Amino acid sequence: MTVVVRRVGPEAAAEVLAVVREAFGARPPLDPPADALGEDEASIARMLSVRGGLVATLDGVPVGCAILDVGPDGIVLRRFGVTPAAQGQGVATDLVEAAVEAATGRSAVRVVAREELPETVGFWERHGFVVTGRSSPYVELALWLGTTFDTPDADTMRRLGERVGTSLVAGDLVVLTGELGAGKTTFTQGLGEGMQVRGGVTSPTFVIARVHPSLVEGPDLVHVDAYRLGGLDELDDLDLDTSLDSAVTVVEWGAGLAEGLAEARLEVVIERTVGDAPAEGELDPRRVSLRWVIGK
Template sequence: MRALDVIDAGPEHAGAIVDIIRRSFGSRPTLDPPSTAMDETAESVAEVLADAGGLLVERRGLPMGALLFDESRPDKLGLRRVAVDPEIQSRGVASAMVGVAEDTAEERGKDGIWLHVREELPETIQFWSRRKYHPVSQDGPLIEFGKTLWLAREVPTPDTMQDLAARVAQLVRPGDLLVLAGDLGAGKTTFTQGLGDAMSVRGPITSPTFVLARTHPSLEQGPPLVHVDAYRLGGPEEIDDLDLDATADEAVTVVEWGTGLAEQLSESWLSLSIEVRGARPIDPLGTKADGTHGEGGDDDAEPRVVTIKPHGPRWVDVPLRSTLLS
């Protein structure tokens, strides 16, 4: 299939979009109550396009898919009338629209996306679930799905890293799992120190490499912080031996080197990947690429980029971008 063109639609595209909506929704099974999509007109669609915008997908100038945006919520971008020509479904049209819609939500400063899906359409539910959208609520046959967008932020100094961690601390609650990734010296422990300071837990917070896990109780009325280093663990089964389940519901758990190991601890987690821009790699013994030796701790000289991705239903409706990028 040739490349698709995804167009920012305006009122001038209303005729083509309403035609796709009618053909797409008209090919669906009979629903009770019926969808109101068949009531759309070129005038009603043009009004939405003028107010909130939408997308039109074309190939060789032929309309193949469309959706309308909904700006009724300040923190999220809504998707309405997601429609694909029934003759060319399962060819990536819907996926292309969703990708551009998520980019649009980011450009508009939204934390995430919401939409409604009919419970009688299991294939549609599966489509959104595969793209990491999660059910939020249900009103009759309408299930609201949502997704929180991931983000990347440049962190030039250790102080900035701790400030970022303090912002994350505003969002966490008991039972949360944070999985940290990054080379030695990238700043994982610096982040955890900032998180612990903001949570007002007992310190000091240092790398738990040799004890594998430390629990830092709260000095106030908040949750404890469980700090885990999974570097020396051989596999997911070894993380079970740490008995983290005993504290998982009451604590905020941070697992360094936890990618591929710690995700089993919860259906929801926040992954943080720290990339050092321009730094020389350091091996586990502290031997740098040029053969010299140094500490395995954080290198203050190079800026970092922290990529934060939410996983699972816990993070739907969390104002991640607006809190961490403001």
């Protein structure tokens, strides 16, 4: 049997709701009842419109799901469940791994479990989550994530960008900071591969901005070089053929300038891990720090 986990949005509300009802309906009666049992297709679609969710299929049949929500310092998993017939097949573990990928750059993945279900609490603890709080009948758990990555070469930088690209949704803003030659464009190339957009990503220095349309009905990638922009007003004059609300916008040299483009942003800072440039023929490693910021 083959488990496949895919990222979904509001369009998958019906199949997510079906899994939620089957998974949560099979659990022992709780007092108060689980909020999940009161969901309908419209409420699930609203939840999925924030950052989407995950659907796990077993041989093509939806058997597991999780909705991704945003917390102050991480991603919160909501409506995490696996249908009874699919339990014991590794579906839940695959969902956790996909959720960690989706939380790249954030400090934690968080969940809330019921204290009446010790096996559920134990599942999260076996996957590295630790209890951070209790408010009967709820148990709060978190898995702490790294936000700093060493990238010894361009391929590693590109793969990190690809991982980040798979976690982004329409309306996201990425602000890249780093000296000339730090690897900002290489990171963005990987990001474009993760998003599956058209066209090879190159430095936008001479055109200020490029739009790379999605090849998979996802968000477009808007790649901006803010080095020669006098302010955000000039971005409006670029006559981009896509809306920033429906695209992922990546701004090189954007610190102190691009923050007003969105309510939240991923700040990517790329630095050399050594003070001086390497000698000829030696590697030039970088350290990449990722930080999600809400507000200005």
